[in-house]
Amino acid sequence: xxxxxxxxxxxxxxxxxxxxxxxxxxxxxxxxxxxxxxxxxxxxxxxxxxxxxxxxxxxxxxxxxxxxxxxxxxxxxxxxxxxxxxxxxxxxxxxxxxxxxxxxxxxxxxxxxxxxxxxxxxxxxxxxxxxxxxxxxxxxxxxxxxxxxxxxxxxxxxxxxxxxxxxxxxxxxxxxxxxxxxxxxxxxxxxxxxxxxxxxxxxxxxxxxxxxxxxxxxxxxxxxxxxxxxxxxxxxxxxxxxxxxxxxxxxx
Amino acid sequence: xxxxxxxxxxxxxxxxxxxxxxxxxxxxxxxxxxxxxxxxxxxxxxxxxxxxxxxxxxxxxxxxxxxxxxxxxxxxxxxxxxxxxxxxxxxxxxxxxxxxxxxxxxxxxxxxxxxxxxxxxxxxxxxxxxxxxxxxxxxxxxxxxxxxxxxxxxxxxxxxxxxxxxxxxxxxxxxxxxxxxxxxxxxxxxxxxxxxxxxxxxxxxxxxxxxxxxxxxxxxxxxxxxxxxxxxxxxxxxxxxxxxxxxxxxxxxxxxxxxxxxxxxxxxxxxxxxxxxxxxxxxxxxxxxxxxxxxxxxxxxxxxxxxxxxxxxxxxxxxxxxxxxxxxxxx
Amino acid sequence: xxxxxxxxxxxxxxxxxxxxxxxxxxxxxxxxxxxxxxxxxxxxxxxxxxxxxxxxxxxxxxxxxxxxxxxxxxxxxxxxxxxxxxxxxxxxxxx
Numbered sequence: 001x002x003x004x005x006x007x008x009x010x011x012x013x014x015x016x017x018x019x020x021x022x023x024x025x026x027x028x029x030x031x032x033x034x035x036x037x038x039x040x041x042x043x044x045x046x047x048x049x050x051x052x053x054x055x056x057x058x059x060x061x062x063x064x065x066x067x068x069x070x071x072x073x074x075x076x077x078x079x080x081x082x083x084x085x086x087x088x089x090x091x092x093x094x095x096x097x098x099x100x101x102x103x104x105x106x107x108x109x110x111x112x113x114x115x116x117x118x119x120x121x122x123x124x125x126x127x128x129x130x131x132x133x134x135x136x137x138x139x140x141x142x143x144x145x146x147x148x149x150x151x152x153x154x155x156x157x158x159x160x161x162x163x164x165x166x167x168x169x170x171x172x173x174x175x176x177x178x179x180x181x182x183x184x185x186x187x188x189x190x191x192x193x194x195x196x197x198x199x200x201x202x203x204x205x206x207x208x209x210x211x212x213x214x215x216x217x218x219x220x221x222x223x224x225x226x227x228x229x230x231x232x233x234x235x236x237x238x239x240x241x242x243x244x245x246x247x248x249x250x251x252x
Numbered sequence: 253x254x255x256x257x258x259x260x261x262x263x264x265x266x267x268x269x270x271x272x273x274x275x276x277x278x279x280x281x282x283x284x285x286x287x288x289x290x291x292x293x294x295x296x297x298x299x300x301x302x303x304x305x306x307x308x309x310x311x312x313x314x315x316x317x318x319x320x321x322x323x324x325x326x327x328x329x330x331x332x333x334x335x336x337x338x339x340x341x342x343x344x345x346x347x348x349x350x351x352x353x354x355x356x357x358x359x360x361x362x363x364x365x366x367x368x369x370x371x372x373x374x375x376x377x378x379x380x381x382x383x384x385x386x387x388x389x390x391x392x393x394x395x396x397x398x399x400x401x402x403x404x405x406x407x408x409x410x411x412x413x414x415x416x417x418x419x420x421x422x423x424x425x426x427x428x429x430x431x432x433x434x435x436x437x438x439x440x441x442x443x444x445x446x447x448x449x450x451x452x453x454x455x456x457x458x459x460x461x462x463x464x465x466x467x468x469x470x471x472x473x474x475x476x477x478x479x480x481x482x483x484x485x486x487x488x489x490x491x492x493x494x495x496x497x498x499x500x501x502x503x504x505x506x507x508x509x510x511x512x513x514x515x516x517x518x519x520x521x522x523x524x525x526x527x528x529x530x531x532x533x534x535x536x537x538x539x540x541x542x543x544x545x546x547x548x549x550x551x552x553x554x555x556x557x558x559x560x561x562x563x564x565x566x567x568x569x570x571x572x573x574x575x576x577x578x579x580x581x582x583x
Numbered sequence: 584x585x586x587x588x589x590x591x592x593x594x595x596x597x598x599x600x601x602x603x604x605x606x607x608x609x610x611x612x613x614x615x616x617x618x619x620x621x622x623x624x625x626x627x628x629x630x631x632x633x634x635x636x637x638x639x640x641x642x643x644x645x646x647x648x649x650x651x652x653x654x655x656x657x658x659x660x661x662x663x664x665x666x667x668x669x670x671x672x673x674x675x676x677x678x
Contacts, residue, residue, distance in 0.1 A: 042339055
């Protein structure tokens with residue numbers, strides 16, 4: 001791959017993660033546990049969608065084939081999306097969503113921090129903006145994890161179950177593929193194994209404060225980066241893409 | 253309007269006095285007439301307090317339920333830009349609900365109580381949110397017509413005699429200024445698009461026109477609480493005045509879009525300059541207000557489910573806060 | 584466990600450095616941290632602030648409106664506290 005192609009593919013992958021988690025959070029609108037939490041959820045979803053737009057626009061620029069942010073978001077087949085399986089998982093209850101946020105954001109923040117120092121200015125600029133947003137998201141979701149873990153017997157049991165259920169989607173976050181390697185060698189991108197050490201320490205600290213147990217090492221699901229998704233994903237895309245698919249070429 | 257239920261339910265309730273003396277009432281009215289703002293802890297007639305609680309909480313409920321019809325299109329928004337704009341707008345509605353509940357709470361009613369009244373069906377919300385959003389154009393129509401109608405009502409509320417309500421409305425109006433514009437822009441884009449898109453826009457106008465006019469509430473002759481609310485400067489214009497104003501500004505906008513208002517009797521009176529229109533189907537209005545609209549049950553079911561699903565979460569947060577408070581007291 | 588609602592907090596926002604904090608509204612929250620977060624997510628969506636204070640509403644000590652005449656009117660006749668009370672000839676400068 002040329003350097004520009006590496007950047008285009010990597011930015012698309014970052015955009016996919018942001019878009020898909022944003023789309024999942026949007027499904028939670030008007031279903032929050034308290035009004036104040038509605039505002040928070042919408043703020044975070046807006047941040048992610050904003051990040052997706054920036055990453056996709058930059059991908060289109062690097063690719064140089066005239067694709068817009070919407071072409072990336074709405075007009076690719078399922079196997080071209082390279083988001084983590086974790087972010088496409090259905091929302092479940094509030095505790096499930098909070099655990100998903102904690103696991104994802106603690107990884108995403110560590111990744112973005114490295115990317116702010118990468119040698120491509122386009123990526124590092126977007127990463128710097130996203131970093132500030134995600135740092136706040138993580139503060140919010142980890143505080144919530146502590147409240148739920150420490151709160152009542154019911155909340156403790158529920159959120160421990162969420163953690164156990166979602167743990168198997170964390171493995172692929174740290175398994176580099178060719179694109180990760182190229183990003184690292186050509187642009188000083190993240191070293192995923194190093195990231196894993198930091199992530200484990202960060203998550204262990206939050207989980208301990210929440211009086212929860214880290215799940216045991218176990219079989220890990222993977223396939224997101226290769227475009228092999230879970231069954232839920234096709235439905236998410238069908239819903240998200242319907243307008244662009246039904247009315248090809250229309251302006252909205 | 254968002255509080256059109258006031259014109260129907262609990263008739264006579266606000267007319268009950270709280271045993272105030274005539275001197276007190278006169279002194280209060282004198283403050284109102286002098287355009288003084290009434291603040292939370294000031295003396296006020298019981299009926300004034302009750303009217304405000306009902307009006308502000310209905311307004312808040314309308315904002316909260318109003319998130320649903322638009323939220324229905326969030327996951328399917330046709331572009332990322334539209335998705336972000338719609339989400340920001342719906343978030344504003346949650347915020348406005350929150351400001352309004354806060355304003356009502358200053359009158360001594362808890363948010364829990366107001367929410368309970370909504371969930372039990374005792375409290376009303378605007379009839380408009382019981383209509384379905386069937387196409388993307390409905391999102392445009394809601395912004396253009398429903399927010400347009402809401403703004404007509406809300407701008408005078410910025411000068412309402414009750415300080416906390418008036419301040420909340422000032423914030424709401426400031427934030428809402430983009431809502432109607434984004435709706436009109438959606439309609440404009442559709443009308444300049446393909447034939448299919450233009451037909452979608454016309455269909456949305458056909459379905460939302462009459463329900464938008466109903467938002468202003470019954471005709472003045474049938475509106476029970478107007479006179480007292482006007483005297484107290486809670487309300488500054490009558491239902492019919494505001495409705496007429498809305499029609500007069502909206503018809504030329506529809507012309508600009510190249511859309512047809514679904515009323516074959518609509519015509520401009522050359523002498524007055526105002527548009528005259530067919531009679532509103534008040535039967536439909538009363539049905540929707542009393543729970544028989546196309547989506548009343550779905551809206552309430554979704555709100556109840558969110559509330560019920562959140563119960564263990566709210567409780568966990570309280571329990572954690574209590575533990576932390578105990579721990580720091582013991583330290 | 585009572586199913587009571589979360590306590591109410593009053594929110595004060597400093598819109599920019601150099602200005603004082605101003606009352607913006609209220610939020611419900613289970614604890615102080617949550618109150619700060621909620622205030623941030625509710626009242627600074629349009630970059631309205633650079634600093635937030637939250638305080639539990641039941642912790643505010645307020646004057647009683649019924650006693651406002653005794654509280655505030657005595658200040659009204661102390662006009663000598665205002666600079667315009669003093670008659671200084673125009674030709675005197677820098678005063």
